[in-house]
């Protein structure tokens with residue numbers, strides 16, 4: 562209608578409409594069918610994007626750490642790793658008793674908290690929480706061993722939705738400026754910029770904020786969930802009066818010197834394949850439509866965690882969302898890419914740092 566008002570004929574308007582619909586269908590990977598729950602729709606060039614991301618991130622590490630220790634590409638700065646228990650809830654409803662959550666067992670766990678990219682805790686940032694749940698029975702999808710990893714972030718959505726956008730962001734960050742990913746006049750990513758602005762925060766403590774998987778995972782046949790870990794109690798700390806560069810480590814040390822910390826580990830089911838997509842991690846799955854349900858308690862007992870040996874162990878740990886049972890297979894493009902990318906980068910880091918890595922068992926002497 563509006564096109565006609567601008568003096569263009571109805572026939573031309575119809576032609577334009579057909580073109581726009583066809584083009585947007587192609588832009589969505591040529592998908593012309595309804596989405597289905599827990600089904601993946603890989604992009605045709607995903608293998609090439611994965612290779613590109615591996616090359617870009619390795620190149621960046623070569624430049625950043627031409628000499629000395631190679632750190633992680635992101636989430637490199639950490640306050641330390643803590644011991645925890647991952648206790649599957651007793652009395653779960655039948656539809657929640659799947660895979661790792663099939664029986665009420667308690668697993669020894671290592672947790673690595675981290676900061677995404679900044680060099681000081683005084684700067685706003687995203688924080689990470691990675692859990693390595695050990696002694697899990699059953700064959701893992703990747704890497705052998707008996708560790709089941711959950712890799713979580715301090716915001717419910719990721720700032721990029723697809724591997725292609727992640728690769729473009731890394732490329733622009735390394736070869737021009739990160740802002741050019743968001744604000745390139747011919748290729749704007751304003752939604753993504755909004756997520757970065759909302760997600761980067763001054764957090765008071767790693768132990769008092771929620772974390773989300775942002776990407777989905779299978780939960781038995783035909784069902785998909787996102788994970789979250791939410792503090793069992795409301796935050797007790799106010800903002801720090803005079804925060805130092807490492808105040809998050811100090812806050813964690815003080816908290817765990819005085820007592821335990823605790824998180825509810827939860828799952829949120831995908832109930833609508835369109836509004837809760839598998840292939841776009843920038844879309845938040847509505848909690849009012851599908852609330853998170855508790856499936857385990859993560860208890861972090863009082864402890865000290867910053868001996869030199871334990872900090873070194875923490876530095877060398879390697880997480881991969883594919884350290885997972887088949888019932889909980891990672892879903893979506895970002896997760897598919899992470900399988901090879903995280904493995905390759907961990908191998909690179911360990912080789913360069915001359916670390917011979919094996920999965921922890923919980924029997925570590927600290």
Ligand code: HEM
Pocket residue numbers: 614618632633634635636673675688689690691712713714719723724727773774775776842878879880894895896898899902903906907910
């Ligand atoms: C294609 C998408 C992604 C890429 C390219 C990517 C890239 C990376 C890289 C290169 C590392 C360092 C790995 C290492 O050196 O061992 C890393 C670690 C990490 N990433 Fe991602 N990431 C992606 C998706 C995500 C998502 C969806 C989350 C959301 C939870 C996430 C959260 C984290 C966290 C918490 C760590 C730290 C793990 C640790 O403690 O070792 N990443 N990521």
